Amino acid sequence: MGEDSFQTYLNRESIQNIDKRLQEREEEEVVVVEEEEDTKKKDIFKQQIQKKNATTGVRKKQLAPRSNLQFKVGPAFLHHKQLDHIVTSIDGTPLDFNLKARIDRGFDLIGDQWVGYKRNYFTLVAAFQTTSSEITTFLEDSYILNLNHPNILRSFSIIQFGINVMARLHQSNMEIGLVQHTTKRDKGPHGKPKMVPLVPSNLPDHESVRAITNMKRARKGSSLENAFYFHYPDEDIRENTFSSEKPLINGYPSKHINKVARFERLQFGTSSGIKTKNGNCKMFQLDIIVGVVIKAPQEFHLEKLPSVDLVEISKNGNNTYFVHLIEKSTPPLVIRGRSPANYTEDGEPIQTIRKETTGDHNKKPISVHNSKPERMLDGNSKVLQYKSDNKRFNTSYKGSTKNPHYQPETGSFRSTVNHKHSSLKEQARNNSERQTNRYPLKRQHTGAIKYQLGKTSAKRQHKVTVKCSFQDHKPLPQGNEDDNDSVDDSVIKINFLEESSPLKYTASPSAPRNLNVFKSTPQFNRTHMTSKENNDSTITSNFNTSSYFPASTLSSPLKLRPLNKIPSFMKKKDGEASGTDAKKLDRPCYIQTLEELEKEVLEKRQILMRNIASKSPLSLVDSPDKNLLKSVNFRDIETKPLNKSRPENIVLLGSVLYSNSQSVYHNSRYNRYQNYVEDTNPKFNRSYIRRDIDSASSELNTNELSATNLTFSHLYDETSKVLLNRHQLGKCDPTQFTSEDNILNYIMEGKEKVTDYTYLAEPTINETCDKEPRTNLELLSSASDSLLSSLQNSDGMTYRSKHDEYTNLKV
DNA sequence: CTCGACACAAACAC
DNA sequence: AGTGTTTGTGTCGA
DSSP states (O other): OHHHHHHHHHHOSOGGGHHHHHHHHHHHHOOOOOOHHHHHHHHHHHHHHHHHHHTTTSOOSOOOTTOGGGBOOOOOOOEEEEOSOEEEETTSOBOOEEEEEEEEESEEEETTEEEEETTSOEEEEEEEEESOOOHHHHHHSOEEEEEEOSSOEEEEEEEEEEEEEEEEETTSOOEEOEEEEOTTGGGSOEEOOOOEEBOOOOOOOHHHHHHHHHOSSOOTTOHHHHHHEEEOSSTTHHHHTSOTTOHHHHTSOSSEEESSEEEEEEEEOGGGGOBOTTSOBOOEEEEEEEEEEEEEEGGGOGGGSTTEEEEEOOTTSEEEEEEEEEEEEOSOEEEEOSOGGGGSSSSOOOOOOOOOOTTOGGGOOOSTTTSOOOOOOGGGOSOOEEOOSSGGGOEEOOOOSSOTTOOHHHHSHHHHHTOSSOOHHHHHHHHHHHHHHSOOOSSOOOOHHHHHHHSOOSOOSOOOOOOEEEOOOSOOSSOGGGGGGOOOTTEEEEEEOOBSSOEEEOOOTTSOTTSOOEEEOOHHHHGGGOOOTTOHHHHHHHHHHOOEEEGGGOOOOOBOOOGGGSOGGGSOOTTOOOSSGGGGOOOHHHHHHHHHHHHHHHHHHHHHHHHHHHTOSSOOOOOSOTTOSSSOOEEEEEEOOOSSOOOOEEEEEEEEEEOSSSOGGGOHHHHHHHHHHHHHOHHHHHHHHHHHHHHHHHHHTSSSOEEEEEEEEOOOOHHHHHHHHHHTOSSOOGGGTTSHHHHHHHHHHHOOOGGGOOOSSOOOHHHHHHSOHHHHHHHHHHHHHHHHHHHOOSSOEEOOOTTSOOEEOOO
8 A cells, every 4th residue: 555655656747746646546435425515515615626726836825714725635645664563363363554644734735845834733634444344343353463573572462553643854763843732722731642542444535524623513423423433333332242351442432432533733843943054944744653552561661662652651560652553754844934934925024014904994905914925935946855764665756846837927926916917717717816815804803802802712710600680670779870871671780790701681582481591792792891801990890880781782791800809889788878889789688699609619619629539530630721720610600580580590500521532422411411401492502502512522623631611501499399299290209309319310301391380489589599599509510510520531631731741641 | 033922803613 | 694713823022
């Protein structure tokens, strides 16, 4: 196979054609995505590709960050190195391996060089195939690695097969650091890409990779999902079918196994600017490695062998190693550094011209400033030596000084715009290209506040959010200035607002009548009621001066205040006599409740942390937010009665952990929660909960363990219980409610809609606010608690510090 | 100069 | 349809 691809490579007249050929070749063995929608998308993408190919040589000047055209096939992995170790199944049959890899984002062919940008992500996918094609069969077998080295001729039983990626200086053994980010980039952890445990599979094609990367959540059972993940046919298959005498399966993640190693959001580490003596940038190369994980006694010192990586040192003497079977490398890569010169046509740094168009969207010109052409490195367009370590494969690039497809007259941006010699056809094409280059000015945001508050879901340090709102339908006792406010029905009075994720009250008709329903606030509205997070005084004054919001814009984008900074008017204090808003609020009992609630939540969380960390057999894993000290955070939202007096309802947003090796989607308990919530109130819950699930899903694309929020609407209350008791609805005997868990199970499995309940007696507001909100909170906390533990995975990453690498936590 | 950090804004998915 | 998310890259200052 390696030879084959190498042959293919040698026959190329110009490496310009490589990616085209690669695609052609791949199409035969492509994992076909059959689903209609996917095919449709694929077609669209192919059209885009065609458009791109039509202008070969005139690469995109600047693509929008999220443009699909950022996905492009990079250099092929042609340099093939087969190591001498032999893998056999338990009966001695040797296995053949084949490694396929492709770069799907981040590299451009410019002239005859593959060029990437240090600041940009690149994506690398790889899969391996063996003689045993059926995955289930493959997993049922056991395998032996026969280490073939003069000093160590030994056999080891194989724990995992997997693929890893490495970067080094071209034609040298000097390793270059690779960094892998999460979708949260700066806010998340980052570190060296980790080896991905894999089962043999074909490599999905370029479009499939693009599709699954962009997808928020792969539909379960979709062909796309199946192309990338192997799910056990049966949930219990591990216990029933694969027992302990099948060692291979036990080395793999228990929920599902990757078929494809997807290394996304990779970047070259710090040393990419290394220059040779002549001032040229050094070239890099990417190596993709298929290998096996074994354990071997420390004294063997396997790490001293070439192509053996020490994965983990163990105290009991058996170290874990990753032994390479096949390595494949790219041709030399140029990584352009961060210097502005690398982003210009002529290599000159762009002049620092201040944007004077701030706030004026129409003025945004298509200019050199906006569209950065790619620099042609004519000086470097010489024949490049591509020497292989393996003598069989010695060769050199026949890169032409001038790429046949490269059109000098359009090679520079200026001449592209002012091209004088182009045919009409070209002109049309260039026009359309310019169209696509232009940024549509649909939704432009300016201003730091919006950025600050509206752009990220990464959790900040304050995790307890308490929110309380109610409508005061009695005439306000005092305060003349209130008369100006002309409170109508659509006005909600806020007496306490805290922020984590801005929420907006919504009067959705389908909302259960006894729930306060909040939706996320439109970004547009946030500015008016927010201020920068660090500016406490501003917040307070804003808050104090705007106690009324029209229902349409009600939101809470204010940052959490420490307890001692609760606005004075919120505090329980008799005889408060100031002329401020404090007077308007005559329900100090709410405040009391909230303070207690907040304290309790804090304590609860601390206990939870300690419990998980000490008791749990599972390891506590840090949040993707590097600012966070702990992996778990809770936001608790307590809503108070609105128009009608009604029982408390508490919404608890708890974080759950997820990873790509133990997805929350395959946790039955999680699914029940999801059903329950969705059944309850499609409108609200779907929009809110979906969002959290989506973000979970997108992070599942990376190899890290991370955290996200689940939302639980608490629909249980004492009144409902009484009601059920009296009417004998036949669904559940209330006496079953012997434990909190029972209640929760009842709610989840019964799937009653909250609208099914009517209250026998409406509690008064006063009763409500003092009536056991803590019980409810406890209930939910413990539910969330157990859900959390059940979702926690034993084997994940932890993030220690910026410079530490990820570490595998042991079970 | 480089690098980390912050910031903006465009396209994408749902 | 409108919003949250993701990512290329502009910018600042140590």
